Amino acid sequence: MITTEFVPGSPCWLDLGAPDVSAAAAFYSAVLGWEYESMGEGEEMEGGMFRKDGKIVAGLGKLTEEGARSAWMIYYSVADADATTRAVESAGGTVRVAPTDLDGWGRMAQYSDPLGGQFAVWQPGTSKGVDLVDEPGSLSWTELYTSDAAAAKAFYGGVFDWRFSDMELPGGGGSYTLITPAGLPEERMQGGLMELPEEHLALTGGRPYWHPVFAVADCDAAVARVSENGGSVQMGPADVEGVGRLAVCLDRSNADFVVLTPVEG
Numbered sequence: 001m002i003t004t005e006f007v008p009g010s011p012c013w014l015d016l017g018a019p020d021v022s023a024a025a026a027f028y029s030a031v032l033g034w035e036y037e038s039m040g041e042g043e044e045m046e047g048g049m050f051r052k053d054g055k056i057v058a059g060l061g062k063l064t065e066e067g068a069r070s071a072w073m074i075y076y077s078v079a080d081a082d083a084t085t086r087a088v089e090s091a092g093g094t095v096r097v098a099p100t101d102l103d104g105w106g107r108m109a110q111y112s113d114p115l116g117g118q119f120a121v122w123q124p125g126t127s128k129g130v131d132l133v134d135e136p137g138s139l140s141w142t143e144l145y146t147s148d149a150a151a152a153k154a155f156y157g158g159v160f161d162w163r164f165s166d167m168e169l170p171g172g173g174g175s176y177t178l179i180t181p182a183g184l185p186e187e188r189m190q191g192g193l194m195e196l197p198e199e200h201l202a203l204t205g206g207r208p209y210w211h212p213v214f215a216v217a218d219c220d221a222a223v224a225r226v227s228e229n230g231g232s233v234q235m236g237p238a239d240v241e242g243v244g245r246l247a248v249c250l251d252r253s254n255a256d257f258v259v260l261t262p263v264e265g
Contacts, residue, residue, distance in 0.1 A: 002133045002140060002190050006077040009160035009181040010190055011142050012129030013075035013122050014212050015059030017068065019253055021047060023230075024060055024070075027251050031225045031259075032137045032214060036060070055131035057138045063253075069203070070253035073110065073120050074142050074210050076160060081107045081123040084159065091158045099123075113155050115148060117208030134215060140260060141213035142179075142191035147206065149177060149195035156193075170241060203256060213258040219245040222259040226251075 006012040018024035025036035028050060034057060038048040047061035063070055078084045081099040088095065088111045096118065097110035107123040122129060132138040146152045153164050161182040166175045179191045198206035216222040219237045226233060226249045234256070236247030244262040251257070 001188060002142075003188070004129065004131065004133055006124070006128050007181050007184065008077055008079055009162055010077050011074055011139065012077040012124070013059070013120075014072055014130070014139060015061055015075075016070070016072050016255060017061055017063040017065070018070050018251075018255070019063045021060060021062055023252055024255075025050075027229050027231065028058075028060075030229045031222060031231070031251075032216070034058075034137065052132055052135075052137040055138075057130055057132050070251070070255040071118070071209065072212050072255055072257060073118065074212060075108065075120040075122040075129070077129065078121045078123050078160075081109045081121055084121050085109055085111075087159045091155050093155065093159070101125075113208065114151065115146060115208050116204070117144060117146060117152070117210060119210055136215050136217045138215060139212050140215035140262070141258075142210060143213060143258065144191070144193040144208060144210050145196050145201055146193060146208035147196065147198045147201065149175075149193060152193050152208065153177065203254065209256070211256045211258060213246070213260050216259045216261055219247055219259055219261040223247045223249065226259075 002011060028034050029036055034050040034052055036048060036050055049056050050058040085095055085099055092114040094112040096112055099107055099109040101107050104125050105127040106125040110120040112118050134140045156162055163180045165178045169176050177193045178189050180186055180189045223233055223237050230252040232250045234248040237245055239245050244260050246258055246260040248258050
């Protein structure tokens with residue numbers, strides 16, 4: 001489970017790059033019950049924070065990168081963003097945004113793994129990350145779809161010192177790799193990675209990609225809200241033994257995310 005302890009290598013922040021900030025704010029407010037707090041003024045809403053019950057759960061910003069798709073960026077906590085940058089480069093990754101200080105809140109950097117999967121890190125300053133996780137309407141899991149699971153484990157294991165364990169998917173659907181931060185027990189698993197053929201990674205033209213999983217009280221009701229508010233559903237809702245009921249969704253701009261009603265207990 002994800003907690004707000006934010007040990008090194010654990011997900012601590014996420015933000016969405018959207019071509020239409022106002023539309024994205026309205027969509028997620030309707031689907032996940034978030035309140036949007038703009039950091040801009042007037043009609044030009046360039047970004048802000050999402051809150052759930054007053055607690056920060058995610059960020060939202062204007063998508064400005066030429067040719068980039070709208071997507072969620074997941075940030076992992078690190079003690080030293082500069083050292084992590086060197087580790088990324090040594091392991092064959094690419095620096096997309098060099099370590100940058102953000103007004104004392106912290107120091108961030110963004111990268112691509114050797115196959116093109118994008119992710120980011122956060123070195124905490126006055127802000128350690130989001131205020132709420134693993135509750136309805138907040139981040140509960142992170143997931144990587146990749147065409148080469150072995151390469152992904154070698155890269156991310158080297159950068160973050162993650163621990164991996166494989167489980168067989170029901171019905172002969174292959175294996176799924178569970179991710180746990182170094183030094184923590186398996187009940188503190190924070191995410192997973194799954195190998196898929198490149199043709200199944202159509203959102204990114206075959207490149208790997210990370211996406212967030214949001215806990216919801218009622219998966220079917222959340223899926224209905226996705227459709228009612230201009231999004232779409234790629235898969236589900238479906239029951240997964242030992243996990244819960246989930247659906248893979250796209251928002252109005254085709255940014256992908258998962259909604260999950262976890263099994264009780």
